[in-house]
Structures are given as structure tokens and as C-alpha cells.
Amino acid sequence: MNTPVVTELFFPSPTVSAFQLGPLTIRFYALCILAGIGVGVWLTARRLRARGGTTAQTLDIVTWAVPFGIVGGRLYHVITDNQLYFGPGKDPWGALRIWDGGLGIWGAVALGLVGAGIGARRAGVPFAAFADAAAPGLLLAQGLGRWGNWFNNELYGEPTDLPWKLQIHAMNQATGQALTGSDGTPEVLGYFQPTFLYESLWVLAAASLLMFLDRRYRLGAGSVFALYIVVYTAGRFVFELMRSDPANTILGLRVNTWVSGLLFLAGIALFQTLRSRSRSEIGTPAPDPRHGPAAPIERTNT
Known part of the structure; x- marks a missing residue:
């Protein structure tokens, strides 16, 4: 009588985080960041058009915001x-060597806003209008960027035996390959909570929520951007408590846990201050083909 084979359930991680293209080393982490930027820009342009802006204005602003954001994230x-x-x-x-991984979202958002402010002024777009338009796209960009951590086999939580546990390999980040054991198979460090996946799903849901509420x-x-701060930091606070990778701490808590908690409170205060203002608009919204030409609206100084 044959004994049935029991297959252990787990969420696999890649054993390759980079590949060669001629003399260039292409990192999947960088590709995930670029994919996130692309999707975020697309959604931002669509939302800014609904506020009376143009795709060209979005691209003009993003040209400033993205480089500032990358520098801020790395710093x-x-x-x-x-x-x-x-x-x-x-x-x-x-x-x-930014391509090896390592971008802090708080620095990216902070300096990215500085770049966006410069770009918005040059493009003639009220800063609040761009920030509100960009908030859901920023969440999607963060969610896609998190998959770069999956390729790098990093940012995981505590060990677990849950069916969706994440398999983590010992990676040589210089070569972009998993280390192998004496039998030639990739070396597995263990099985952990897939915090990257939790955060990716959270920001996808948060982006949908922001667009619905708006x-x-x-x-x-x-206030849409203020809500972005609230919903993202709420999730990030929990995920930081789950993570087991080494990190600097203050009074026993990770630095990013403290930052998330403080920004959550600041986001709530900012939302309460801004929510009763007029909606951020640039001018006459673009016509919606489903409803005919849009009625003109009064321009607001926001």
C-alpha cells in the first residue's frame, strides 16, 4: 500500500534577484520600483485630468518629484x-548602490513632496490638487515596489507554520543568486510571515478606499493626501511590529514603528483640519464621455 505524500504549503521566494543583459546587471528590485512609478504616474495623470489638469502637467511635476523622492528615500x-x-x-x-535595495518611504515622500512642490509651481498646478491626485497612485507604487523585497528575500516577519508562510533563501546580493548547499540546491533559511505581501495587499485596499471616499x-x-498618511501608517505600524529583520530601535521599538505611529496621529490632525475645505480643482474638469460635457466650475484658490 502506497503512503500518500504530504505536500507542505508555503509561499515560495525567488532564488534569483538579478540577471545579466550584456555588461549590465538588471535587478528585479529596480524593475519593481520602476513598475510602481509607471503605474503610479498613470493613475495620477488620470486623477489630475478629472480635476481639470492635463497629462503633460502630471509628467512635468513627476519629472521633479521622482528624482527627489529616490534621493530622499535613499538618504x-x-x-x-x-x-x-x-x-x-x-x-x-x-x-x-541603490540598486542593491534600501529605500525609506518616509524620506521618499518627504523629498518627493519638495520636488512635487517645485514641479507644481512651474506647471501652474495647485499643490493640493496634485497631492490629492497622486495619493492613491503613490500607494500602488509602494505596493508594487514591495515585490522587489520578495525578489531580494528580505523584509519578512517572525517564523511561522501558517499555510501561506514565506520561504526565505540565503541570498548573495552581489551576484543576485541564492547560495547553494552541498547537494547543489538553494539554501533555505526558514519560513516566515510574508510581511511584504501583507503590506502590498494593504496598500492596494487603501488605494481603492481613498478613490471611493474621494x-x-x-x-x-x-485631505485625500492626509488620509493617505493615515491609512498607510496604520498598516505600516502593524507590519513593523511583525518584522524580524535587524533594525535600529528606540525604547525597544523599531525606528519605523515610532515614525509610523507619530505620522498616523499627524495625519488624523491634518485630515480634520483640511476635510471641510473646498475640493482641490485646477479648472474645468475634462468632459466625461459617459455624461456629456462637464459644467464649468468656479476656480478655487487651493
Whole structure:
């Protein structure tokens, strides 16, 4: 009598995080970031057109916001995880190798907003209108970017035996390949909570919620972005508590846990301040072919 084979359920991770294209090393982490930027820009342009803007204005602003955001994200990562790059035996030049991974969302958003402010002023777009239009797209970009962590086999939670546990390999990030054991198979470090997946699903749901609330209630200028801060930090606070990778701490909590909690409170206060304002608009919204030409609206100073 044959004994049935029991197959263990788990969520696999890639054993390859990069590939060669001629002399270039293409990192899947970078491709995920680029895919997120592309989807985020597409949704932002669509939402800005609904507020009376144009795709050209979106692209003009993004040209400033994205480079500022990447620099800010890297700076935040290097500052908060400086022990990875500075000190005895460390390679300080690694702080510049952004393609190896390491972008802090708080730095990316902070400097990205500075770039967006410059671009919005040059494009003649009220800053609040762009920020509200961009908020859901920013969430989608973050969700897609998290899949870069999946390719890198990083940012996982505590060990678990849940059916959706994440299999993690020992990776050589320099080569983009999993280390192999004596039998030639990829070395498995263990099975952990897939926090990258939880966050990716959370931000997808959060983006849908923001778009629904914006359509349903015509939220005041700037309040959509304030809600972005609230919903994202609420989830991020929980996910940071679940993570088991090394991180700097303050009073026993990870730095990003503290930042998430403080920004959550700030986001609520900002939303309460802005929600009663007029909706952020640029001018006459683009006609909707389903309903005929849009009626002109009064321009607001937001």
C-alpha cells in the first residue's frame, strides 16, 4: 500500500534577484520600483485630468518629484541604517548602490513632496490638487515596489507554520543568486510571515478606499493626501511590529514603528483640519464621455 505524500504549503521566494543583459546587471528590485512609478504616474495623470489638469502637467511635476523622492528615500535608509555602510569593515560606497535595495518611504515622500512642490509651481498646478491626485497612485507604487523585497528575500516577519508562510533563501546580493548547499540546491533559511505581501495587499485596499471616499464625499483640498498618511501608517505600524529583520530601535521599538505611529496621529490632525475645505480643482474638469460635457466650475484658490 502506497503512503500518500504530504505536500507542505508555503509561499515560495525567488532564488534569483538579478540577471545579466550584456555588461549590465538588471535587478528585479529596480524593475519593481520602476513598475510602481509607471503605474503610479498613470493613475495620477488620470486623477489630475478629472480635476481639470492635463497629462503633460502630471509628467512635468513627476519629472521633479521622482528624482527627489529616490534621493530622499535613499538618504532616509542610509541615515536610519547607517551601521550597514559605516564602521570597521564596512563599505561606505555601498550607500550609493541603490540598486542593491534600501529605500525609506518616509524620506521618499518627504523629498518627493519638495520636488512635487517645485514641479507644481512651474506647471501652474495647485499643490493640493496634485497631492490629492497622486495619493492613491503613490500607494500602488509602494505596493508594487514591495515585490522587489520578495525578489531580494528580505523584509519578512517572525517564523511561522501558517499555510501561506514565506520561504526565505540565503541570498548573495552581489551576484543576485541564492547560495547553494552541498547537494547543489538553494539554501533555505526558514519560513516566515510574508510581511511584504501583507503590506502590498494593504496598500492596494487603501488605494481603492481613498478613490471611493474621494468620489463619494468630494473631500477637501489636501485631505485625500492626509488620509493617505493615515491609512498607510496604520498598516505600516502593524507590519513593523511583525518584522524580524535587524533594525535600529528606540525604547525597544523599531525606528519605523515610532515614525509610523507619530505620522498616523499627524495625519488624523491634518485630515480634520483640511476635510471641510473646498475640493482641490485646477479648472474645468475634462468632459466625461459617459455624461456629456462637464459644467464649468468656479476656480478655487487651493
